[in-house]
Amino acid sequence: MTDLSRLIENAAASLTHVRQRRPRVHCLMNTVVQKFVADGLAALGANPSMTSSPDEVAAFARRADALVVNLGTLDDGRRTAIRLATAVARDAGKPWIVDPVHCDYSPSRLAFARELIASGASVVRGNASEMDIIGEVTEALKIKTGPVDELTLERHRIRIENGHPLMAQVTGTGCLSGALIAAFMAVEPDRMKAATGALLASGVAAEFAANSSNGPGTFEAAFRDALAALRPEDIIANARISHAEG
Numbered sequence: 001m002t003d004l005s006r007l008i009e010n011a012a013a014s015l016t017h018v019r020q021r022r023p024r025v026h027c028l029m030n031t032v033v034q035k036f037v038a039d040g041l042a043a044l045g046a047n048p049s050m051t052s053s054p055d056e057v058a059a060f061a062r063r064a065d066a067l068v069v070n071l072g073t074l075d076d077g078r079r080t081a082i083r084l085a086t087a088v089a090r091d092a093g094k095p096w097i098v099d100p101v102h103c104d105y106s107p108s109r110l111a112f113a114r115e116l117i118a119s120g121a122s123v124v125r126g127n128a129s130e131m132d133i134i135g136e137v138t139e140a141l142k143i144k145t146g147p148v149d150e151l152t153l154e155r156h157r158i159r160i161e162n163g164h165p166l167m168a169q170v171t172g173t174g175c176l177s178g179a180l181i182a183a184f185m186a187v188e189p190d191r192m193k194a195a196t197g198a199l200l201a202s203g204v205a206a207e208f209a210a211n212s213s214n215g216p217g218t219f220e221a222a223f224r225d226a227l228a229a230l231r232p233e234d235i236i237a238n239a240r241i242s243h244a245e246g
């Protein structure tokens with residue numbers, strides 16, 4: 001079996017583990033897509049929480065199996081909460097992911113994203129505009145999503161071709177992909193395997209959803225239904241991944 005086949009088999013197995021274990025994913029999530037991301041996590045089988053209050057966030061992070069740090073609607077309170085939550089994750093050895101939303105718009109947000117990545121993030125995931133400006137990423141798994149998702153960890157590079165253009169017409173699909181990666185990291189300690197599993201689940205579900213959608217409005221609901229209905233064998237039958245050259 002090739003290592004790509006093993007990655008796909010592992011993705012299918014991780015989907016089953018997420019359904020069985022219902023990992024608790026604490027999301028420091030932007031206010032634009034909180035419900036969309038919580039619903040997407042729940043549809044797949046994970047267990048989301050969303051508070052960002054500085055006086056409670058450490059307790060939520062301690063209780064969680066993984067953490068999502070999303071910079072979409074950053075403010076001083078959220079900066080404080082993010083520092084408190086990531087300190088808990090670091091000290092407890094919990095996996096956590098940074099989504100540097102719109103870091104290409106704001107130098108202060110870019111600096112904060114870089115600070116977080118350097119402070120021990122397991123993964124950083126963003127779109128092309130965000131990942132092309134983020135700078136050097138040495139320890140974290142670096143993921144640039146888009147029509148083809150590119151996953152890079154040291155010299156190991158994977159490309160995932162699954163997904164659908166309708167995903168780009170629904171706000172929150174990137175934020176949700178980060179949250180799904182966190183859920184998979186809670187059941188699969190290997191970051192490359194976990195992220196591949198999450199992005200395959202999301203991409204295959206999106207392809208199924210697009211078949212029964214008339215546009216972004218119906219796609220959003222169909223995507224949630226597809227995440228809930230997704231079977232491990234669907235991932236195995238439809239995964240399109242390859243090694244990246246160079």
Ligand SMILES: Nc1ncnc2c1ncn2[C@@H]1O[C@H](COP(=O)(O)OP(=O)(O)O)[C@@H](O)[C@H]1O
Binds near residue numbers: 145164173174199
């Ligand atoms: N044209 C496309 N074809 C297939 N999948 C896509 C396309 N555009 C985005 N995606 C998928 O949608 C999700 C969001 O990606 P992206 O648009 O890069 O992030 P963001 O929403 O943060 O800008 C990812 O899972 C990605 O794989």
Ligand SMILES: Cc1ncsc1CCOP(=O)(O)O
Binds near residue numbers: 030073170
């Ligand atoms: C539009 C917007 N503005 C601040 S956060 C946000 C949502 C971004 O969601 P995604 O990156 O998943 O499209």
Ligand SMILES: [Mg+2]
Binds near residue numbers: 101102126127174175
């Ligand atoms: Mg985004």
